[in-house]
Amino acid sequence: FFSIFAFATCGGFEGSVTLRVTCPGPDNGTEVTATFGYPFRLNQAVFRPSLTHLCNHTWPQDVHLVGDFSSAAMFFVGVAVLAFLYSLGALGGYLGYLHLYRCAGSRLPLADLAVSALLAVLWLVASSAWAQALRHVRAALGAPLPHCPSPTVGCAPAGVTPMGSL
Template sequence: MAAPRVSLGALKEPLGLSRGLQWFFSIFAFATCGGFEGSVTVRVTCPGGDNGTEARVTNVTAAYGYPFRLNQAVFQPSLTHLCNHTWPHDVHLVGDFSSASRFFVGVAVGAFLYSLGALGLYLGYLHLYRCAGSRLPLLDLLFSCLGAALWLGASSAWAQGLRHVRAAVTAPLPHCPSPTVTCDPAAATPMGGLGASVAFGFLNLLLWAGGSWFVYKETPLHRPAPPPDPAPM
């Protein structure tokens, strides 16, 4: 294997700069989605008894987070002990949105690893990358276009999944027998970070689509092959 020729000059070119931006913003994409933890709290008011006892108020909380299997998030303390056993079973949030969120985080991690590897190639082996007959630019272009397509699919799927997560978290508590028992929203974790993850996803889509152009310019499809050496006289 040829010895590396380490040079930071590639970072000053659009080819290396775009890879650096892809690596940097992929971190924000998977961190804002994969690191999210939240909860939703509902205030349950049980009616008072016939003997003049006051109504009892209890806050129940369901914790959830990545990968957003909301149907596994149980309200605690158990509602089966409240309001004279109004709820015969534990109550969960509704929905499983793990496929969209895991797809998104998987694409972000893959983009992080590939862009980091490509940066290492540019910084140490740019002379081999650009030598005559090298197929590395064509392979790089193939993976760049694939990355842009994956970012489009993952960001769109997660944007749709996030809308469902918001709707599920803000939905009324199931099987609340109003007006006998009242169930009022008390608190919920803000989802600004999850909204940012969608924004970072589409930003990465633009970075990978734009970066594909700079990779294309390195391929024989754009750069003509050098002319053959003149024949000796």
């Protein structure tokens, strides 16, 4: 059950970050939003409306968020899927071939123990890697807008989708 929840919550997550861009002049505030999700390649998230049309075309090209955390997210989801498939296969093996599992001299219990131990170690490593990457994702989304011409233009975070389910 944990593996189902793990790849369902992480693999199906979508969120957005909103930044407030303040320009000098009378009409000085605009909010821009970038959507992101699994596999958390933040460096491919583009702000809408485009920043190239704001503040007298201060930005020559679209600005992206900073960071690519896809490797840890995909590793975590991959281990969760692998654990789910193994648990289904093991359940089928227990139900269909229990007589082979219990017979004297069978190496199936030892093999089952070895694979379960390997999956437990992979789960620990993947969870630790994803926890560290999620910490970096939160830090990257809470940071000011990269490449913001700070003397004339103000860029500040205005809101981020809650990531408690992750």
